Every structure is written in structure tokens, then in C-alpha cells.
Amino acid sequence: MNWHEPVRTRRPLHALAVLAAALLCLLPWADTAAAHGSVIDPASRNYGCWERWGDDFQNPAMEQEDPMCWQAWQHDTNAMWNWNGLYREGVAGDHRGAVPDGQLCSAGLTGDGRYAAMDTPGAWKTTDVGDDFTVQLQDQAMHGADYLLVYVSKQGYDPATEALGWDDLELVAETGSIPPSSMMPVDVSTSGRSGHHVVYTIWQASHADQSYYICSDVNFG
Numbered sequence: 001m002n003w004h005e006p007v008r009t010r011r012p013l014h015a016l017a018v019l020a021a022a023l024l025c026l027l028p029w030a031d032t033a034a035a036h037g038s039v040i041d042p043a044s045r046n047y048g049c050w051e052r053w054g055d056d057f058q059n060p061a062m063e064q065e066d067p068m069c070w071q072a073w074q075h076d077t078n079a080m081w082n083w084n085g086l087y088r089e090g091v092a093g094d095h096r097g098a099v100p101d102g103q104l105c106s107a108g109l110t111g112d113g114r115y116a117a118m119d120t121p122g123a124w125k126t127t128d129v130g131d132d133f134t135v136q137l138q139d140q141a142m143h144g145a146d147y148l149l150v151y152v153s154k155q156g157y158d159p160a161t162e163a164l165g166w167d168d169l170e171l172v173a174e175t176g177s178i179p180p181s182s183m184m185p186v187d188v189s190t191s192g193r194s195g196h197h198v199v200y201t202i203w204q205a206s207h208a209d210q211s212y213y214i215c216s217d218v219n220f221g
Contacts, residue, residue, distance in 0.1 A: 036085050037140045038214055039136065042133070044214045046083040046118060047083040047084075048124075054080065057073065057077075067122065068122045068124045068125070071122070072117035075116060076116070078114050079115045086110065086111075086214065087110065087212040089210050095202060095211065095213075101164075101165035101166060101167075104119070104166070104213060104215065105213070106118045106119045107212070119163050119164070122160055126218055126219040127217070127218050129218045129220060131220070132189050132190075133187075134187050135173070135216075137186070139180065139183065140182070142182065143206060143208075143210070144180040145205060145206055146206045148174070148204070149173075150171070150172055150174070150186050150199065150202075151172060152172050153197045153198040153199075155194070157198075164198055164200065173187065173188045193220040197219075197220060200213070
């Protein structure tokens with residue numbers, strides 16, 4: 001560049017750089033840098049949406065092929081992009097007190113209601129399981145766990161028409177402390193179930209009083 005070139009000719013380049021940086025901050029996947037974790041198998045509701053549509057979110061086919069993800073996307077796109085941030089802080093173990101009936105899948109409308117659509121009953125995509133299966137929780141931030149609690153909805157509860165409540169659940173697995181690890185598997189044994197059910201996982205992270213509340217939809221074949 002000529003040293004005597006007027007400074008004003010460089011200002012448009014500076015303005016473009018600032019605009020590019022601002023647009024980068026608006027990219028929907030930017031928040032995933034603040035990663036935490038979730039159940040990826042059987043996929044949590046919002047992880048499943050991200051897995052199926054994260055690289056195809058503008059496809060209008062989502063409305064017909066995956067209507068529950070579509071309604072969640074319409075409510076708040078960050079429910080899908082921030083699939084690993086569905087938690088509450090300061091619960092002190094009082095999970096029922098912190099999360100009301102009908103709001104279990106949104107962790108009591110945590111994140112200013114970002115995940116409210118997770119509570120909507122409907123035809124959520126399911127993962128086929130047998131009576132015995134393994135819940136795989138991905139701990140992206142290596143928080144570790146004070147404990148994991150895994151519940152399965154009782155026979156007779158219908159996820160397609162009823163919002164989930166505490167009395168709809170049966171505790172089927174519980175762990176003690178788990179050191180930081182990228183994956184935390186929990187073996188589950190059930191019986192007497194068929195059709196669409198909800199697996200409800202509570203992950204009490206060990207790095208702080210941070211409680212994750214995770215709904216996964218399964219089909220007992």
C-alpha cells in the first residue's frame with residue numbers, strides 16, 4: 001500500500017471486518033462452544049433434533065418428517081443448537097421442588113423458557129430398545145457426576161398426549177459418583193413395557209450444583 005494513500009480508503013475494509021465479526025457471533029452454532037453434555041443414546045429430544053437437522057435446518061421437509069422438532073425450532077432455535085445446556089443451578093438435590101409436573105423435559109422452563117417445546121406431547125422420534133439397554137450420556141465438558149438417576153415412564157402413560165409428570169416415572173437405575181469422562185454409560189433393566197415411553201435422566205454434575213434434566217423417547221418393541 002502507498003504510504004500517502006488517504007486513510008479514508010481503508011475505512012470500508014475496517015467496517016467490513018467489524019461486520020464479519022458481528023455476523024460470526026450470530027451463527028446458530030456459536031453457543032455450542034460452551035459445551036456441557038446430554039444423553040445421546042437413546043437420543044434426548046433436542047440432541048435428536050440437532051443430530052437429524054443441525055446441518056439441514058432450512059429444509060422445509062422438517063415440518064412433515066419431524067413435526068416435534070419443527071415445533072421446537074419454531075419456538076426457539078437455540079433449544080436445538082444448545083442441546084447440551086439443558087440444566088438448572090442451585091437445586092441442592094430437590095429435583096421435584098425445582099421442576100414442576102408438566103415441565104420435566106424443559107428443566108422447569110430453564111434458560112428463560114428456551115426449552116419449553118421439549119415439554120410438548122406428541123410423536124417425538126423414538127429409539128428402539130429392549131427391556132435391558134444402556135443410557136449413554138456424553139459429558140463434553142468433563143464435569144463428572146455426583147450421581148445419575150434414570151427413570152422410565154410407567155405403562156399407561158402416553159407421551160403423545162400427556163405432558164410428563166413425576167408420578168408418571170419409575171426409577172430404574174441409580175449410580176454413585178463418576179469421575180470425569182467423555183462418556184458415562186448407565187445400564188438399565190425394565191420389564192412389562194411396550195410402545196412409546198420416556199426415559200428421564202437426571203445428571204447431577206460434580207463440578208458445581210448443576211443438575212441436568214433430560215428426556216429421551218424410546219420404543220419398547
